[in-house]
Amino acid sequence: MKFLLLLLLFSSSAVLANSRVIGTGGVTSIEGSAGGGIVPWAVINGYHSTDEWSANSFISRVSVDDFTLNSAGVGVGLNNRWELSYARQQFKLDTIGGQLRQDIVGVKYRLTGELLYTAMPQISIGAQYKRHLDFDLPAAVGARSRDGVDLYLAASKVWLDAIAGRNLLLNATVRATKANQTGLLGFGSDDSNGYKLMFESSAALLLTHHLAVGVEFKQKPNQLAFADEQHWRDIFVAWFINRNLSVTAAYTDLGSIAGLSSQQGWYLSLEGSW
């Protein structure tokens, strides 16, 4: 929070405004960072451009066979350069019983590139500090730590007029993480406490100024002995109603979670931006 205030102070000339082209903020991922639904992209949230800032908030739900993940959060972006975010996740164990919650504080910095304009992709680095709020269960199944920091490097680029006159967005993200099931099952394990490098990617085609369809893939480590962890994937439709409101729906496959295999279902997210 202090950091955020400092940022705003240092750039007191920045105004609350939305000069960027619609869709260029992506949507807010379940971790609170701008991106797709499960992958953080190099884009900065909202539609503010240079000398501007914007705020956004989101609420989302993923309902798969035996679990429900509710996420909600807020974020601010500055100068199309900095992104700060906070999200709370509640993972309900519908079949097993109980819930697992974690807080995620994220920061992202755009290093170079302009998503729409430069040949160089837009490249950003980011960090997500995650802290578990119900660590007893993850500890019982072998997780080592209650909190962890994910670091990532993301590259995103839009090719205008790429396929049948439509614009194509491709994103690749490399993430260093210790998280089990993105942190919902804690960090590290009894016999491993090192960072693992994971690859994540998304592709989206903008069918109109307001509608995008795409796919995502998220590689995941598999560290806990008690149950297999698998990669995540989804296929999504995002509707950018205007610069203030977007809705994303996805069909998602989260693989095996805590011994319950083939977790598939729907993802729905509502996002506001100012």
Added chain:
Amino acid sequence: MKLWKLMVLLFCGSGLLACSSQPTPSLYQQLGGESGIAAITDGLLHQIEHDPLIVNHFRDTDIPRFRDLLAEQLCELSGGPCVYSGATMEESHTGLNLTTRDFDRLVNHLITVMQQRDIPYSAQNRLLALLAPMYSEVVER
């Protein structure tokens, strides 16, 4: 497996990847030829005039000359029968200290005008794809 099928359905079902056998009309034609481009240019000038955040950049500009040169440039870019006679993008924008925000706003104004004129989405993107590379010649010069 299920997911994969859905993907294929969505992309193919939308018909986007289906090959159409008709030759695509030139971008110049899609923008409405000489009169269409004149209207887009005038629409853009109207948008600029009503945007207090960028209009200041144009306070010393000879507007009729700028209008003609912009129309000429859009005509040439889109494959029309014109030869652009103005200065290079670098020359004409150096010293204006334009920001990414100025560029973003102009792009949005252009999209608004093209939407108003019912220019097909694909033609809009074709034009934007030709303009986007000029970003680095125009901004922060």
